[in-house]
Amino acid sequence: MSAYARLAARFARIATLGEASAMLHWDASAIMPPGGGGARGEQLAVLAGLRHELLTAPEVAGDLAEAGAEGRWESANLALMHRAHRRATALPTALVEATERANAACEKVWRNAKAQSDFAMVRPHLEEVVRLQRETAAALSAALGLSPYDALMDSYQPGIGAADVEPVFAAYEAFLAEALPQAEALQAGRGAPQPLAGPFPVAIQRELCRGLSARVGLDYSHARLDESLHPFCGGTPTDIRITTFYAEEEVGKALMGVLHETGHALYEAGLPAAWARQPVGEAAGMAAHESQSLIMEMQACRSDAFLTFLGGELHRAFGGDPAPYAPANLAKLWRRVSRGFIRVDADELTYPAHVILRFRLERAMIEGDLAVADLPGAWAESFTRLLGLAPPDDARGCLQDIHWHDGAFGYFPSYTLGAMAAAQLMGAARRALPDMDAALALGDMAPLLRWLRANVHAHGSRLGFQDLLRAATGKPLDPEDFMAHLRGRYLQ
Amino acid sequence: MSAYARLAARFARIATLGEASAMLHWDASAIMPPGGGGARGEQLAVLAGLRHELLTAPEVAGDLAEAGAEGRWESANLALMHRAHRRATALPTALVEATERANAACEKVWRNAKAQSDFAMVRPHLEEVVRLQRETAAALSAALGLSPYDALMDSYQPGIGAADVEPVFAAYEAFLAEALPQAEALQAGRGAPQPLAGPFPVAIQRELCRGLSARVGLDYSHARLDESLHPFCGGTPTDIRITTFYAEEEVGKALMGVLHETGHALYEAGLPAAWARQPVGEAAGMAAHESQSLIMEMQACRSDAFLTFLGGELHRAFGGDPAPYAPANLAKLWRRVSRGFIRVDADELTYPAHVILRFRLERAMIEGDLAVADLPGAWAESFTRLLGLAPPDDARGCLQDIHWHDGAFGYFPSYTLGAMAAAQLMGAARRALPDMDAALALGDMAPLLRWLRANVHAHGSRLGFQDLLRAATGKPLDPEDFMAHLRGRYLQ
Incomplete structure (x- = not known):
């Protein structure tokens, strides 16, 4: 199996886990009974963690260094694999986890703050979110060679x-x-x-x-x-x-x-x-x-x-x-x-x-x-x-x-x-x-x-x-x- | 972290992936549009494969050998972990995959055979299914110290x-x-x-x-x-x-x-x-x-x-x-x-x-x-x-x-x-x-x-x-x- 083929198999597996997450997200937003939220959060976190592990496993860097691609589709695919790997390895796990926690906490408080139109209520949480986003932007910026804000934009519109x-x-x-x-x-x-x-x-x-x-x-x-x-x-x-x-x-x-x-x-x-x-x-x-x-x-x-x-x-x-x-x-x-x-x-x-x-x-x-x-x-x-x-x-x-x-x-x-x-x-x-x-x-x-x-x-x-x-x-x-x-x- | 704690964390992860599979199974049986079947099969197969990998990873045997448990709940839990590990490691991957393929092929033919009441149609497929079940039963029998049929029963009612x-x-x-x-x-x-x-x-x-x-x-x-x-x-x-x-x-x-x-x-x-x-x-x-x-x-x-x-x-x-x-x-x-x-x-x-x-x-x-x-x-x-x-x-x-x-x-x-x-x-x-x-x-x-x-x-x-x-x-x-x-x- 060539390095490219190994990568293609790995990314297919990652994408398939992503499909599972997409279906569970849909279910949570459309039809899930409210009491299912706690377990669903765990399921999605485990799936996200496994996708991250598969993408950042030690052998991926070697395969990426070794892999060659034929034709414009494979070449573009390989370039996107490099990009995904660079993004995934740019962020320390502690930062990813702190971000998830801060986002979840802020989002929760925000619902009440919005209902009461009380910005002061959410302000400290939003400050922490922004602080961590700035850290993330700096780390991505260094890895991708983009300005910090561009490195965040790049997550949504490469x-x-x-x-x-x-x-x-x-x-x-x-x-x-x-x-x-x-x-x-x-x-x-x-x-x-x-x-x-x-x-x-x-x-x-x-x-x-x-x-x-x-x-x-x-x-x-x-x-x-x-x-x-x-x-x-x-x-x-x-x-x-x-x-x-x-x-x-x-x-x-x-x-x-x-x-x-x-x-x-x-x-x-x-x-x-x-x-x-x-x-x-x-x-x-x-x-x-x-x-x-x-x-x-x-x-x-x-x-x-x-x-x-x-x-x-x-x-x-x-x-x-x-x-x-x-x-x-x-x-x-x-x-x-x-x-x-x-x-x-x-x-x-x-x-x-x-x-x-x-x-x-x-x-x-x-x-x-x-x-x-x-x-x-x-x-x-x-x-x-x-x-x-x-x-x-x-x-x-x-x-x-x-x-x-x-x-x-x-x-x-x-x-x-x-x-x-x-x-x-x-x-x-x-x-x-x-x-x-x-x-x-x-x-x-x-x-x-x-x-x-x-x-x-x-x-x-x-x-x-x-x-x-x-x-x-x-x-x-x-x-x-x-x-x-x-x-x-x-x-x- | 003790060996038992490591095992408990691992089994929680495995169970959480099992929850994801359970939800996707429900969706497939209750509400999925028919065209989603192919992708869903892949999603379930990848999740099952990851559960199996987590259960049979090299470090599990060491943790099981090392782990001790306190009290009747932990002891029972540890015994069930041993059992799950023995069952999962008893079967060669090639047999598991051949069984999945044979079951899927037989089940598909069976639908028509039943509709037409034509046993001859499904017979060769069922023969292959039974052949592989007998192989599975023999492998489980050796690992669990049960008779071959009892080893299969044990999957459903331990x-x-x-x-x-x-x-x-x-x-x-x-x-x-x-x-x-x-x-x-x-x-x-x-x-x-x-x-x-x-x-x-x-x-x-x-x-x-x-x-x-x-x-x-x-x-x-x-x-x-x-x-x-x-x-x-x-x-x-x-x-x-x-x-x-x-x-x-x-x-x-x-x-x-x-x-x-x-x-x-x-x-x-x-x-x-x-x-x-x-x-x-x-x-x-x-x-x-x-x-x-x-x-x-x-x-x-x-x-x-x-x-x-x-x-x-x-x-x-x-x-x-x-x-x-x-x-x-x-x-x-x-x-x-x-x-x-x-x-x-x-x-x-x-x-x-x-x-x-x-x-x-x-x-x-x-x-x-x-x-x-x-x-x-x-x-x-x-x-x-x-x-x-x-x-x-x-x-x-x-x-x-x-x-x-x-x-x-x-x-x-x-x-x-x-x-x-x-x-x-x-x-x-x-x-x-x-x-x-x-x-x-x-x-x-x-x-x-x-x-x-x-x-x-x-x-x-x-x-x-x-x-x-x-x-x-x-x-x-x-x-x-x-x-x-x-x-x-x-x-x-």
Whole structure:
């Protein structure tokens, strides 16, 4: 057996344990009885520990030094193995364990602090989390040859650093300053949307969501749709689990949520089966993943064309007055621009402002330029500058997201990089598929999905984020495509 | 860290991986989309391989040789560690892998062979399975100092061998020859039961089953009730997953099935938490487990007293004519004796005959006294002798059960040992709790459950099956208690 073959077998084993963890995570989030939490935490910790042991076993370094690869897939795979090994061996076990403990403790306190909008309550815990994140960033920085913040970002979106993000976000900030008031004025001039008349029985919503996700390409012989308070896409490429949350009085949120998660699911399902369980067969990072959920939800399913189809489906499902289901009214309802304090409720136009703020603040915290104690003030100032509103309290400010309080620093940019990549990919797909909107108006996602499979999914992580965009669209990430999309949708 | 402490940590890790496997097994059987099967098989195989590696790692033998234990719990735990290690190291990896492959191949062919009642189709596969089981039995026999068949039985019910089973089964065969015709004559004299009038809406059955299982003691903050074609109890002690199968036209099967699985679940929930994830904290084998499901279903829930309560609950749930819900009619319906070909549909009186037949035939196959080619003939002959009927085909004969075709030899006796132990334990509980039937008539299972927790569950596997019965009832397994129970229920 060659050194490469030994490594491939080892990484397959590690990935298979990762699949087991993914299923147990899904179960914990979607259906586990509450009393199962303690044991589940142990199960996940043991599985994570074994994956780490397999990745850092003494013989791995020798095999990596010895291994050669043939062809571009094997070469990319071997490079990703080197990267995984460097990352895993960079961190002392004591630091990993201290981080896990601090994250868990902070996350727990954060739930109460958020409910009571009491930043002081969580502050010492968050300080410890940040202290350990800075230690982690320093250790990774030395091992990977990246700046500390970039070394954290690299965990979520390999190969992308602050230098890629800064100019893009600066351009967007300038764009938004002009575009937002214009969009608001145009929207006000068009009058309020007519609300859809509920209630929307959950059983019908469930059938509708299942039917629509299947129609846009999700194969339910390899997937499930369940319910959870916080919708997500989990599982494994051949057994994908998406969730949503239904409310009787509103249908758009669950429906768009399912279409969003379906985009994630289709990416996983479309990854190259020949490289399953190898690093190169995985998705190309979180920004790439978000591009696939957003191209489905924001680009395709909220398009004028698809809303034409969707309105008919909704009216068929729920009956009543057909007028509110007209595509123009659905567009008013589901493409409404509204400045708000909460990121997860934000519209497509203002969402990046929420991300830009977080990117700047988390980077400052990691680089030692912002103390945790000063976070609420910095948040309020930054928010006011970007969106012209001052958060009334920390629950609607720096306490709203779980990320930092659970130790996730460097993740936030992925949301907006994904939104931008989605617009750029959709532009390329439209150029390649001139009849796409005619197909979308019939609810036919097949041409777009075929294009995504060939140009995004099938590459796995053989190409980094920028190279993936270059191959699919002819250029690296270009915020102009996203801004052009927003101009077309909100400024005309 | 002492050698014992190192072993305890290692066995906790092994058990935690076992919990992960248990959850993934449950998911695969209850809710997994069909396309997930391939990946799930890999996940379970990797987890099983890691458990085996942890158990057979070179340092374990040294720790076992060095370790000392204090007190009866630690001593029993250490003895069980020795046993697990001896079993795991007895089998060469090549044999384990060949067995897994042969079992999987045979099980797959068996599904078609059963559907077509074509024994010839599965015969070569079953021959290979039996050949490997005989090799396994020989290897375990040498390592454990047991006869080959006893070494296989020991996998399912430690410490119980053919010598324990033979006299018990012989006594039952003699009892049945007289009791069965008598019971049939008495039953015929009492007239047919009045059927319950369906349909029984599944949503109501689901609520009823959940409510009743909770009432008899299942804590749903640590459990779920789901649906699967083949009902079972899975999961882990703090996250128990039971399943059942609902049919609109019939309510008894799902209901009694849930109460049966609840018995298994209560045993798991009652295991000593202080010894969780240690060998001594596990259930005391499959016969002990079956005793807990059957004491719940057969002894308690089909008792005259509980049927009084249950009839009221059922009528409240489904309405209609109250007459069929009278306890005497429910007893006629749900304690009906009927000779049939299928084990899983058998009544309490004839069920042991199905098991006795299988015990004798599987033992003969393992000991080389019965060739697989001769199995259908031997089955027909044995069945005719025990129950006076000749199976019309192999689907209703030796092809009906999955066990042998999946490599499970030595398991079958557990069903009847469990039924007998259930009767013996119920006798002891009734002596200790003179008011138990009054409680059961009110649907109050708490006194019985308290007794079971103290006298069975809390022992984990500190005591072997016979010692557990001795401690709880004052004697080892005695088939007379079961026969007395049957006389009282069917011959009066």
